[in-house]
Amino acid sequence: MTLRLRLLLAFAFISVFTAVAVAGAGYVRARDAIVQRAQDKAVVETTNRVEQLYPLPARPPDLLALERIAGRVSGPEGSALATAAGISAGSMDPAVITPQLRTHVANGYVGWQRVSYFGSVWLVVGMQLRVSGAGQFGSSAESGIEVYVLRPFTAETEVINELARNAWLIGGAGLVVALGLGLLAAQGVLRPVRALRLAAFRLGQGDLSARVAVRGRDELTDVASTFNSTAAALEHHVLELRRMEADARRFVADVSHELRTPLAAMTAVTDVLDAETAALPGVAGQAARLVNRETQNLTRLVNDLIEVTRFDSGTAALALDDVDVAEVVLATLRMRGFEVRTDLPSGVRARLDPRRLDVIVANLVGNALRHGAPPVSVRLWTVGSDLVIEVADSGGGLAEEVLPHVFARFYKADSARGRSEGSGLGLAIAWENARLHGGTLTAANRPGGGAVFTLRLPVGGAP
The missing domain is CATH 1.10.287.130 (Signal transduction histidine kinase, dimerisation/phosphotransfer (DHp) domain)
Incomplete structure (x- = not known):
């Protein structure tokens, strides 16, 4: 993930979190205030209508009296239900009254509850009617009449939904603004970072004059x-x-x-x-x-x-010639008196510098005879457009810590060897001659024991 994307995601996360927190808190507070105000208003209006019914007659209510009570407390937007001694009257559906609300009203309290009715939210308000002076010492007493008023909560619900929509819109707008600000901030932060990256790349490519323009006073x-x-x-x-x-x-x-x-x-x-x-x-x-x-x-x-x-x-140059590789290798072995096993098929021709090939083979075979063990073998074959010459001995092989340095100049695997046993430049010169031809020279250990050096040169000459 790029630094720019991480910065944008960080700005987006912060903006979304902030917008949700601020808009959510504002929405909850506004919603609660609207609901509380609407509930208080409905309870006050219902209580005022009920108070207009007093004084109530002392006789037990009948159906006609309950109808009159329900009609007077229902109001223009809602419906009401009056109940007493198992008798109910009014236009309100009694199914919307929950058992919890009935119990609360039966205990003598004024209660209210929001309910779902015909796909929308309604408010049910319930209370008891009392008869003044009917109790002991002239106090009020229960009349046995319960009144429930159902009024719509649609306007308040629409306001709350509008608040929710505004909260989402504000949050979305805040996210867009935050992303824009994040992009600008990322550009400002990444500009010097890109300059540093470019300067570091130039420095790594060998341009030691690479520098970065210094502006500002920040980190x-x-x-x-x-x-x-x-x-x-x-x-x-x-x-x-x-x-x-x-x-x-x-x-x-x-x-x-x-x-x-x-x-x-x-x-x-x-x-x-x-x-x-x-x-x-x-x-x-x-x-x-x-x-x-x-x-x-x-x-x-x-x-x-x-x-x-x-x-x-850089003055070393090749004197290329079309030669029979087997003849060049055999001439190298005969001239130096090397006694080795050979597998050199004739007819393998390549365009190379015979003098430098002679140096490579002489160094590899001489190294194998001095530091390895007989028999030493020299093999030749072709792979695609490359010729391969392998020189192997039957000694103890090369230590793992020696392999990475075997072609280094003046490197000797055995520090106790005398100076007369070699200058430490033979394998380095062989490697340089292979590189000059556009080829490779590698060293490894054979599974059966002994070191093996593999020379790979292009048949058509150095590129």
């Missing part, structure tokens, strides 16, 4: 100011890191190129020493072989560093 202004200061600090740190990274890359590139010339001379000398190691005495021969081996390792490290700087600077 969102504080958020915008904090965002701007954070973005400025981030820009400063990122630019500083980029400068330091560029300096480091330039230093590595410069040192690597400067080392090539003395290394070339050292390599020539160590080659001569290597040819004479057999004739040198024990310690001297061991030293000569050590120098030769370390010179080769240093040469390989310098070449790897130069290759890495080409990837970082």
Whole structure:
């Protein structure tokens, strides 16, 4: 649910609750006042008409007397019923008188009650008639006559219904106004939020100059100011890191190129020493072989560093050629003397850089032979428009914590390994060469044990 919708729903809920509470309370109070006033008026009018009947004759009432009483108290809009000693007279339907009202009147009280009659609301008022001076010491006594008056409650009901309609109309109008105000408020609140979102998106895309305009003095202004200061600090740190990274890359590139010339001379000398190691005495021969081996390792490290700087600077390029992939892989294995199992069907042709494919395969197979266990296998097949080369060993595999970092530069799974066992750049260079071709290089563990590296390259060359 969007923030705008949540704000609108909140405004709508508040407005509906407020409108219902205010309009409902006003409606209830007005309705009660109207009903009470109407009931009081009806009771007073009925009482006044009854008082006009006094003094009552002391003799027991007959049907004619009850008819006269009912006719005088009924009024122009209603009907009446007079009862005494089981005799009833009048135009009022006795069925509308409830037992509760009869009991209340029989106890000597004036009672009234709203009833439903012919689909509308009517008011029934009942009371007893008393005979003045008929009781002990001249007090009034019960005459045995009960009078009930039925009068319509239609006008009051219409007023109450009109109040209800007005309450609903006011509530609906309040809801519409609240939604409009909520929409305006949401626009005002969401405008800086949208600006923050856009600036954060630009910042995430690498635009370190993204900032938010600061207006007003509310909480969102504080958020915008904090965002701007954070973005400025981030820009400063990122630019500083980029400068330091560029300096480091330039230093590595410069040192690597400067080392090539003395290394070339050292390599020539160590080659001569290597040819004479057999004739040198024990310690001297061991030293000569050590120098030769370390010179080769240093040469390989310098070449790897130069290759890495080409990837970082974006100057690495492909020299594409249509080749038989199996022939390139077999040439790599023969040239380095790798003894592995192969499943390399001929006729699989692809457009790629054979020198970089040679580097990838050599690094993968060399890594498997050094850190895995024989037998090491190399397989080739095609899947759709991709060729797949798999290099697997039968060792203990890669630890789970190693897998995410296996292609990181200078990463070594075993921290105890000596520097002569590899520079830590071989797999990183293989991964970069795969990426340069528009392919992928992944590492995993086989279910039966051992690590497996899978190279996937497009047959038609880099996109």
